Amino acid sequence: MHADSTAPRPRASSFTSAAFLLVAFLTGIAGALQTPTLSLFLSEEVHARPAMVGFFFTGSAVIGILVSQFLAGHSDRRGDRKSLIVVCCLLGVLACLLFAWNRNYFVLLFAGVFLSSFGSTANPQMFALAREHAEQTGREAVMFSSILRAQVSLAWVVGPPLAYALALGFGFTAMYLNAAAAFVVCALVVRLFLPSMRKAPLAAGAVAEAPRRNRRDALLLFIACTMMWGTNSLYIINMPLYIIHELHLPEKLAGVMMGTAAGLEIPTMLIAGYYARRFGKRFLLRVALASGLLFYTGMLTARHTALLLALQVLNAVYIGILAGIGxxxxxxxxxxxxxxxxxxxxxxxxxxxxxxxxxxGVVAEIWNYHTVFWIALVMIAVTAWCLWAIREVQGAVSASR
Known part of the structure; x- marks a missing residue:
């Protein structure tokens, strides 16, 4: 009788894991339908100047940080992540509806971005819930997280080409309505199938703190990852307009390039997750850095479609390791x-x-879109200094084993 009562557990755990994979894909799709075309949307639909396009991304990030940090502290202390993810998805729906039918720059910047910040927070909260679920069920956390990150990349294989196809073929309204639908389905899956892990409120001093040495390395890691993601953001903002206005290549190529890189990121993440225990996370991030250096050097010189697509191999290694290991x-x-x-x-x-x-936006307006890639190389240099200053922390190494 005891054996019968425990038999369904592995099946239930597998079903829950499948639900996590679906949520990772859906949150990825929701973002992949909106982010790649945002600069084009602001330029063509809202008629914003290049500097205003750049300012929109800056304002969006500032609001997003404030919202996500508030929610992170709340969820770690006493929040139920499952309920929080559902609320974030529903607010993401409202953001998509606003972008679908509103073309006022400042309404989108403040109201739209505020709602979008909740929607985008669903993804990190899902990963935090997945980490807790993996630890509770004894699943190997590094590989499970790598597989979830691969699902997000899979969404970015489908998302950018689909976003450009919807935006150029049916209009931005149709594109944003599809993103809203992804959030709705995601909220339903979370509500029905993800585990609920309520936690008792902790005393103010009860939250575990990293050792002082770890905090120093965490700061260096924060700067390094910020610089690496910053170069990727420059690429996402700049590349579609660079492709269209300076290289005079087809508009759809931008979506194909993003989708190609995302597809190649999937095996990169899985391989990085597998080798993390052998080589360590710091070493893998240095490999990513080397790939990023070669990629942005290539973007400065590439002019033809075939070469631009070939460079996505380096881009995939750069972002795949960063996304899976960071x-x-x-x-x-x-x-x-x-x-x-x-x-x-x-x-x-x-x-x-x-x-x-x-x-x-400022660099593109003063000089040109090509110059932006030189800025990316400067940020790569800052990243290199930080990664070489990080010491191999024993706690981090053992955790990956």
Whole structure:
């Protein structure tokens, strides 16, 4: 009788894992339908100047950081992540509806971005919940997180080409309505199938803190990841307009390039997750850095479609390792604070957007879109200094084994 009562558990655990994979894909699709075309949307539909396009990304990142940090602290102390993810998805729906039918720059910047910030927070909260679920069920956390990150990349294989096809073929309204539908389905899956892990309120001093040495390395890691995501943000903001206005190549090529890189990121993430225990996370991030250096050097010289697509191999290694390993490194350095660590990592993306948004539009308006890639190489140099200053922390290494 005891055996009968325990038999369904592995099946239930597998079903829950499948639900996590679906949620990772849906949150990825929701973002992949909106982000790649945002600069084009602001330029053509809202008629914003290049500097205003860059400022929009900066404002979006600032609001996103404030919202996500508030939610991260709340969820780590006493929040039920499952309910929080559902609420974030529903607010993401409202944001998509606003972008679908409103074309006022300032309404979109303040009301639209505020709602979008909740929607985008669903993703890091899902990863924090997945980490807690993996630890509770004894699943290997590094590989499980890598597989979830691969699902997000899979969404980015489908999302950018689909976003451009919808926007150019049916209009931006249709594109944003599809993103809203992804959020609706995601909210339903979370509500019905993800585990609920309520936690008792903790005393103010009860939250685990990283050792002082880990905090120093976490700061260096924050700067390094911020610079790496900043270069990627420069690329996302700048590349579609660079392709169209300076290289005079087809508009759809931008979506194909993003989708190609995302597809190649999937095996990169899985391979990085597998080799993390052998080589360590710091070494893998240095490999990513080398790929990024070669990629942005190539973007400065490439002029033809075939070469631009071939460069996406380097882009995939660069972003695939960063996306798969960076978050786990933060979690290792901040034990007991899965939500705060995951959100801190996610906020490196947002700070990267702030830097990129501030630079991309201004540089493009004063000089040209090509010059933006030189800025990316300067940020790569800052990243190199930080990654070589990080010491191999024993707690982080053992956690990956």
């Amino acid at each position: 978050m786990l490194y933060f979690q290792d350095l901040m034990p007991g604070q899965a939500g705060a660590a995951t959100t801190l990592y996610t906020n490196t993306t947002r700070v990267g957007w702030i830097i990129a948004g501030s630079l991309a």
